[in-house]
Amino acid sequence: MIPAAYYPTSGLGDHLMSTDIMADLRDTVDSLCDPHQIREPRWTWDHNRHKKQLPDHVVILPGLLQQLADIVYPGSPPDNGAGPTARPVPSSRPPLRMDAASAHLSIVMAVTRWHVSLGLELRDTLESSVRQILGRIAVEDSDTQAVLLAEMRSWQRQAEVICGWKDPDPQLQVPCPHCADRQLRVNTATVTARCGNCGARWAEDEDPHTGLYSIGVLARHIADHQRTAKAGADRVRQAERERKQRATGKVA
Numbered sequence: 001m002i003p004a005a006y007y008p009t010s011g012l013g014d015h016l017m018s019t020d021i022m023a024d025l026r027d028t029v030d031s032l033c034d035p036h037q038i039r040e041p042r043w044t045w046d047h048n049r050h051k052k053q054l055p056d057h058v059v060i061l062p063g064l065l066q067q068l069a070d071i072v073y074p075g076s077p078p079d080n081g082a083g084p085t086a087r088p089v090p091s092s093r094p095p096l097r098m099d100a101a102s103a104h105l106s107i108v109m110a111v112t113r114w115h116v117s118l119g120l121e122l123r124d125t126l127e128s129s130v131r132q133i134l135g136r137i138a139v140e141d142s143d144t145q146a147v148l149l150a151e152m153r154s155w156q157r158q159a160e161v162i163c164g165w166k167d168p169d170p171q172l173q174v175p176c177p178h179c180a181d182r183q184l185r186v187n188t189a190t191v192t193a194r195c196g197n198c199g200a201r202w203a204e205d206e207d208p209h210t211g212l213y214s215i216g217v218l219a220r221h222i223a224d225h226q227r228t229a230k231a232g233a234d235r236v237r238q239a240e241r242e243r244k245q246r247a248t249g250k251v252a
Protein backbone atom coordinates (compact mmCIF):
# COMPACT_ATOMS: atom_id res chain seq x y z
CA MET A 1 0.00 0.00 0.00
CA ILE A 2 1.43 3.37 -1.03
CA PRO A 3 0.92 6.24 1.44
CA ALA A 4 -1.61 8.79 0.16
CA ALA A 5 0.95 11.56 0.72
CA TYR A 6 2.90 10.27 -2.29
CA TYR A 7 0.11 10.96 -4.76
CA PRO A 8 0.59 14.08 -6.90
CA THR A 9 -1.44 16.95 -5.44
CA SER A 10 -1.53 19.39 -8.38
CA GLY A 11 -5.33 19.48 -8.06
CA LEU A 12 -8.15 17.51 -6.49
CA GLY A 13 -9.23 16.08 -9.88
CA ASP A 14 -5.70 14.97 -10.62
CA HIS A 15 -5.42 13.47 -7.14
CA LEU A 16 -8.63 11.44 -7.57
CA MET A 17 -7.64 10.34 -11.08
CA SER A 18 -4.22 9.30 -9.85
CA THR A 19 -5.78 7.29 -6.99
CA ASP A 20 -7.95 5.40 -9.53
CA ILE A 21 -5.02 4.81 -11.86
CA MET A 22 -2.86 3.52 -8.98
CA ALA A 23 -5.63 1.09 -7.94
CA ASP A 24 -5.90 -0.18 -11.54
CA LEU A 25 -2.10 -0.42 -11.76
CA ARG A 26 -1.96 -2.52 -8.57
CA ASP A 27 -4.66 -4.88 -9.92
CA THR A 28 -2.84 -5.24 -13.24
CA VAL A 29 0.52 -5.90 -11.55
CA ASP A 30 -1.15 -8.50 -9.28
CA SER A 31 -2.49 -10.44 -12.26
CA LEU A 32 0.90 -10.22 -14.03
CA CYS A 33 3.04 -11.19 -11.05
CA ASP A 34 1.08 -12.99 -8.33
CA PRO A 35 0.00 -16.63 -8.26
CA HIS A 36 -3.74 -17.01 -7.95
CA GLN A 37 -6.00 -19.78 -6.87
CA ILE A 38 -8.77 -21.38 -8.88
CA ARG A 39 -11.30 -23.24 -6.73
CA GLU A 40 -13.80 -25.62 -8.34
CA PRO A 41 -16.59 -27.20 -6.29
CA ARG A 42 -16.92 -30.99 -6.57
CA TRP A 43 -20.00 -33.15 -5.85
CA THR A 44 -20.86 -36.78 -5.48
CA TRP A 45 -24.06 -38.79 -4.88
CA ASP A 46 -24.44 -41.29 -2.02
CA HIS A 47 -26.40 -44.61 -2.29
CA ASN A 48 -29.63 -42.73 -1.41
CA ARG A 49 -28.96 -40.43 -4.38
CA HIS A 50 -28.31 -37.48 -2.09
CA LYS A 51 -25.96 -34.92 -3.51
CA LYS A 52 -22.90 -34.51 -1.25
CA GLN A 53 -20.21 -31.90 -1.53
CA LEU A 54 -16.59 -33.05 -1.76
CA PRO A 55 -13.62 -30.85 -0.88
CA ASP A 56 -13.08 -28.22 -3.60
CA HIS A 57 -10.59 -28.96 -6.37
CA VAL A 58 -7.96 -26.25 -5.89
CA VAL A 59 -5.41 -25.26 -8.52
CA ILE A 60 -2.72 -22.64 -7.91
CA LEU A 61 -1.72 -20.85 -11.10
CA PRO A 62 1.39 -18.72 -11.36
CA GLY A 63 1.10 -15.06 -12.41
CA LEU A 64 0.64 -14.32 -16.13
CA LEU A 65 4.31 -13.40 -16.69
CA GLN A 66 5.39 -16.77 -15.25
CA GLN A 67 2.78 -18.59 -17.36
CA LEU A 68 4.14 -16.81 -20.44
CA ALA A 69 7.75 -17.65 -19.46
CA ASP A 70 6.72 -21.30 -18.96
CA ILE A 71 5.56 -21.43 -22.59
CA VAL A 72 8.76 -19.78 -23.90
CA TYR A 73 11.26 -21.50 -21.57
CA PRO A 74 9.69 -24.76 -20.39
CA GLY A 75 11.15 -25.70 -17.01
CA SER A 76 12.08 -22.15 -16.00
CA PRO A 77 12.03 -21.68 -12.22
CA PRO A 78 8.92 -20.05 -10.77
CA ASP A 79 9.22 -16.72 -8.98
CA ASN A 80 8.60 -18.20 -5.55
CA GLY A 81 12.07 -17.92 -4.08
CA ALA A 82 12.52 -21.73 -4.19
CA GLY A 83 15.57 -21.37 -6.42
CA PRO A 84 16.53 -22.75 -9.83
CA THR A 85 16.01 -26.42 -8.88
CA ALA A 86 12.33 -25.96 -8.04
CA ARG A 87 11.14 -27.45 -11.30
CA PRO A 88 12.74 -30.28 -13.32
CA VAL A 89 14.00 -29.44 -16.81
CA PRO A 90 12.39 -31.83 -19.34
CA SER A 91 14.81 -33.75 -21.58
CA SER A 92 12.79 -33.08 -24.76
CA ARG A 93 11.54 -29.59 -25.44
CA PRO A 94 8.43 -28.59 -27.42
CA PRO A 95 8.99 -26.30 -30.43
CA LEU A 96 9.40 -22.60 -29.64
CA ARG A 97 6.12 -20.66 -29.62
CA MET A 98 7.09 -17.53 -31.55
CA ASP A 99 4.06 -15.50 -30.39
CA ALA A 100 4.94 -16.21 -26.74
CA ALA A 101 8.67 -15.57 -27.28
CA SER A 102 8.00 -12.27 -29.05
CA ALA A 103 5.50 -11.09 -26.39
CA HIS A 104 7.84 -12.06 -23.54
CA LEU A 105 10.80 -10.29 -25.17
CA SER A 106 8.81 -7.13 -25.84
CA ILE A 107 7.65 -7.08 -22.18
CA VAL A 108 11.24 -7.53 -20.94
CA MET A 109 12.35 -4.65 -23.21
CA ALA A 110 9.49 -2.41 -22.05
CA VAL A 111 10.25 -3.15 -18.37
CA THR A 112 13.92 -2.29 -19.00
CA ARG A 113 12.91 0.97 -20.72
CA TRP A 114 10.71 1.93 -17.73
CA HIS A 115 13.57 1.17 -15.34
CA VAL A 116 15.94 3.41 -17.31
CA SER A 117 13.43 6.26 -17.56
CA LEU A 118 12.60 6.06 -13.83
CA GLY A 119 16.27 5.72 -12.83
CA LEU A 120 15.82 2.25 -11.26
CA GLU A 121 18.13 -0.78 -11.15
CA LEU A 122 16.72 -3.99 -12.66
CA ARG A 123 15.93 -6.76 -10.16
CA ASP A 124 16.65 -10.52 -10.45
CA THR A 125 13.27 -11.50 -11.84
CA LEU A 126 10.88 -9.86 -14.28
CA GLU A 127 8.15 -9.94 -11.63
CA SER A 128 10.18 -8.11 -8.99
CA SER A 129 11.26 -5.55 -11.60
CA VAL A 130 7.58 -4.95 -12.47
CA ARG A 131 6.71 -4.58 -8.76
CA GLN A 132 9.58 -2.11 -8.39
CA ILE A 133 8.16 0.05 -11.21
CA LEU A 134 4.78 -0.01 -9.42
CA GLY A 135 6.42 1.16 -6.18
CA ARG A 136 8.16 4.07 -7.94
CA ILE A 137 5.36 5.23 -10.31
CA ALA A 138 3.23 6.53 -7.40
CA VAL A 139 5.40 9.69 -7.23
CA GLU A 140 5.08 10.38 -10.98
CA ASP A 141 2.34 12.54 -12.53
CA SER A 142 -0.98 10.98 -13.54
CA ASP A 143 -0.16 11.21 -17.29
CA THR A 144 2.90 8.99 -16.81
CA GLN A 145 0.87 6.61 -14.62
CA ALA A 146 -1.81 6.40 -17.34
CA VAL A 147 0.80 5.55 -19.99
CA LEU A 148 2.22 2.80 -17.73
CA LEU A 149 -1.28 1.44 -17.04
CA ALA A 150 -2.07 1.23 -20.77
CA GLU A 151 1.23 -0.59 -21.39
CA MET A 152 0.80 -3.02 -18.50
CA ARG A 153 -2.78 -3.78 -19.57
CA SER A 154 -1.50 -4.59 -23.05
CA TRP A 155 1.06 -7.02 -21.49
CA GLN A 156 -1.77 -8.55 -19.46
CA ARG A 157 -4.01 -8.85 -22.52
CA GLN A 158 -1.24 -10.41 -24.68
CA ALA A 159 -0.35 -12.92 -21.94
CA GLU A 160 -4.03 -13.83 -21.39
CA VAL A 161 -4.53 -14.50 -25.11
CA ILE A 162 -1.26 -16.46 -25.53
CA CYS A 163 -1.81 -18.52 -22.36
CA GLY A 164 -5.30 -19.38 -23.62
CA TRP A 165 -7.40 -17.50 -21.05
CA LYS A 166 -8.97 -15.08 -23.52
CA ASP A 167 -9.84 -15.07 -27.21
CA PRO A 168 -7.89 -12.56 -29.30
CA ASP A 169 -9.74 -9.36 -30.20
CA PRO A 170 -11.02 -9.30 -33.79
CA GLN A 171 -8.66 -7.57 -36.24
CA LEU A 172 -9.95 -4.99 -38.73
CA GLN A 173 -8.85 -4.90 -42.36
CA VAL A 174 -8.61 -1.10 -42.18
CA PRO A 175 -5.29 0.82 -42.09
CA CYS A 176 -4.43 2.61 -38.82
CA PRO A 177 -5.02 6.40 -39.18
CA HIS A 178 -1.62 7.02 -37.53
CA CYS A 179 0.77 4.51 -39.11
CA ALA A 180 -1.32 3.01 -42.00
CA ASP A 181 -0.46 -0.52 -40.79
CA ARG A 182 -3.39 -2.98 -40.86
CA GLN A 183 -3.18 -4.17 -37.25
CA LEU A 184 -6.19 -2.48 -35.68
CA ARG A 185 -7.90 -4.67 -33.09
CA VAL A 186 -11.20 -3.87 -31.40
CA ASN A 187 -12.36 -5.02 -27.99
CA THR A 188 -16.14 -5.03 -28.12
CA ALA A 189 -16.50 -5.67 -24.36
CA THR A 190 -14.60 -2.53 -23.30
CA VAL A 191 -15.44 -0.52 -26.49
CA THR A 192 -11.76 0.17 -27.08
CA ALA A 193 -9.38 -0.34 -30.00
CA ARG A 194 -5.64 -0.38 -30.41
CA CYS A 195 -3.03 -0.58 -33.16
CA GLY A 196 -0.66 -3.54 -32.83
CA ASN A 197 2.02 -1.64 -34.76
CA CYS A 198 2.23 1.93 -33.41
CA GLY A 199 0.40 1.37 -30.09
CA ALA A 200 -2.26 4.07 -30.69
CA ARG A 201 -5.36 3.48 -28.57
CA TRP A 202 -9.00 4.55 -28.82
CA ALA A 203 -11.67 4.64 -26.11
CA GLU A 204 -14.95 6.38 -25.29
CA ASP A 205 -13.16 8.83 -22.95
CA GLU A 206 -10.31 10.28 -24.99
CA ASP A 207 -7.12 11.73 -23.47
CA PRO A 208 -4.75 12.76 -26.30
CA HIS A 209 -2.03 13.62 -23.72
CA THR A 210 -1.55 9.92 -23.09
CA GLY A 211 -2.09 8.77 -26.69
CA LEU A 212 -5.73 7.79 -26.04
CA TYR A 213 -8.00 8.92 -28.89
CA SER A 214 -11.78 9.02 -29.26
CA ILE A 215 -13.36 5.78 -30.49
CA GLY A 216 -15.90 7.96 -32.36
CA VAL A 217 -13.07 9.45 -34.46
CA LEU A 218 -11.86 5.92 -35.27
CA ALA A 219 -15.42 4.85 -36.20
CA ARG A 220 -15.60 7.78 -38.68
CA HIS A 221 -12.16 6.84 -40.07
CA ILE A 222 -13.37 3.24 -40.61
CA ALA A 223 -16.60 4.44 -42.30
CA ASP A 224 -14.61 6.84 -44.56
CA HIS A 225 -12.18 4.07 -45.46
CA GLN A 226 -15.00 1.64 -46.30
CA ARG A 227 -16.71 4.29 -48.50
CA THR A 228 -13.44 5.03 -50.35
CA ALA A 229 -12.68 1.32 -50.75
CA LYS A 230 -16.22 0.65 -52.09
CA ALA A 231 -15.99 3.59 -54.53
CA GLY A 232 -12.60 2.28 -55.74
CA ALA A 233 -14.02 -1.25 -56.22
CA ASP A 234 -17.05 0.17 -58.10
CA ARG A 235 -14.71 2.08 -60.44
CA VAL A 236 -12.67 -1.08 -61.14
CA ARG A 237 -15.86 -3.10 -61.86
CA GLN A 238 -17.21 -0.36 -64.16
CA ALA A 239 -13.90 -0.19 -66.08
CA GLU A 240 -13.90 -3.99 -66.45
CA ARG A 241 -17.51 -3.91 -67.78
CA GLU A 242 -16.59 -1.24 -70.34
CA ARG A 243 -13.49 -3.19 -71.42
CA LYS A 244 -15.64 -6.32 -72.04
CA GLN A 245 -18.20 -4.27 -73.99
CA ARG A 246 -15.44 -2.87 -76.21
CA ALA A 247 -13.97 -6.36 -76.73
CA THR A 248 -17.31 -7.99 -77.70
CA GLY A 249 -18.93 -4.92 -79.28
CA LYS A 250 -22.07 -5.64 -77.21
CA VAL A 251 -23.84 -3.40 -74.76
CA ALA A 252 -24.68 -5.23 -71.55
Ligand SMILES: [Zn+2]
Nearest residue numbers: 176179195198
Ligand atom coordinates in the same frame (compact mmCIF):
# COMPACT_ATOMS: atom_id res chain seq x y z
ZN1 LIG B 1 -0.86 2.40 -35.94
